[in-house]
Amino acid sequence: MxxxxxxxxxxxxxxxxxxxxxxxxxxxxxxxxxxxxxxxLPRNHHCCARCALPLPGSVASCGACQRKPPPWQAAWAPFRYGWPLDRLEARYKFGRELAAGRTLAELWQRLPPPLARPALILPVPLHRARLRQRGYNQALELARPVGRALGIPVRHDVLLRARATAAQTELDAAMRRRNVRGAFALRDPVALPAHVAVLDDVMTTGATLAECARVLRRAGVARVDVWALARAPSPRGR
Structure with missing residues (x-):
């Protein structure tokens, strides 16, 4: 249309x-x-099917996923985190420029989704202190229009960030994993569908999404996928 x-x-x-x-x-x-x-805007056309890491066109999966598969089934990240998308993302996330967020959400929902559709989208939650400071959850504001476009419900009241964590931006991969360990929980016992997608704005090492996926798997979700607007091309380890 x-x-x-x-x-x-x-x-x-x-x-x-x-x-x-x-x-x-x-x-x-x-x-x-x-x-x-x-x-x-850098598209992520050739990437690892499991973690969406940008790869040469002839490679199907990255070495890290072959050695140790992540706790999710598949990843969808239609853009690479690079110029000029990174500028729009920074203005949206840190500059409180909601027009940039609307543009990013519109771009995302126009792209072909994965063939395997989840029954529910769960945005990565912010801790209440960070939410008060920022004024909005950037993952939720992206998830809502994407969910509407795909006809998939979005729930922001399922996953909870149970404790405040340091910003991941300046941490290496190992520190990111430690930083978010045990940081997420389910708000209340809730019946979850067999297939769920956890959505975030940017996926760097995957530590945050992995911790969310583990919580959902422990709660009995059979398949967890991870969705992010953009994937960082060169994470420093998993």
Whole structure:
């Protein structure tokens, strides 16, 4: 469907024309991105089927997953975390620029989803202190439009970040694992479907998503997938 096919969308385009968040030119295709900047967003076309790590086109899975498979079944990360997507993501996550988040969510929901659809999407939760500080959960705000587009329910009241953790940004892989160990729990006993996806904005080493997946597997979920908007291309170990 064309981005301007709905009358309300045409009215919005007339009253509030889209403007590229990266270069300031006129937006295109119903996005606050021009076509040139949208074309520069790094797609994750060739990646490990298990963890979405970007790989050469002829390689099906990364060495880390072959040696020690992660606690989830499959990963979907349609973009690589690199220029200029990383700029939009930083402005959304740390700069409180919700327009960047809406643009990222719109980009994500336009892409073909995995063939195996989960019955439920669970965004990675923030600790209540971090939520008060930031004002919104960036994973939840991405999950809602993606879930609507795919017809999959999104629940933000299932997973709980039981304790505050240090920001993962400056930690190496081993420190990230220790930082989130035991940090997540289920809010209350709840009947969960057999297939669930845990969603985050960016996947770097996978430590946060892995800890969430372990909680769900221990609760009896047969299959956990992990979804992230973008995958970092060179994590420092798993």
């Amino acid at each position: 064309d981005a301007l096919s709905h009358p309300l969308q045409r009215l919005q385009a007339w009253l509030l024309p889209w403007r590229c968040l990266l270069c300031g030119a006129a937006g295109a295709d119903g996005l606050d991105l021009c076509r040139a900047c949208a074309a520069e």
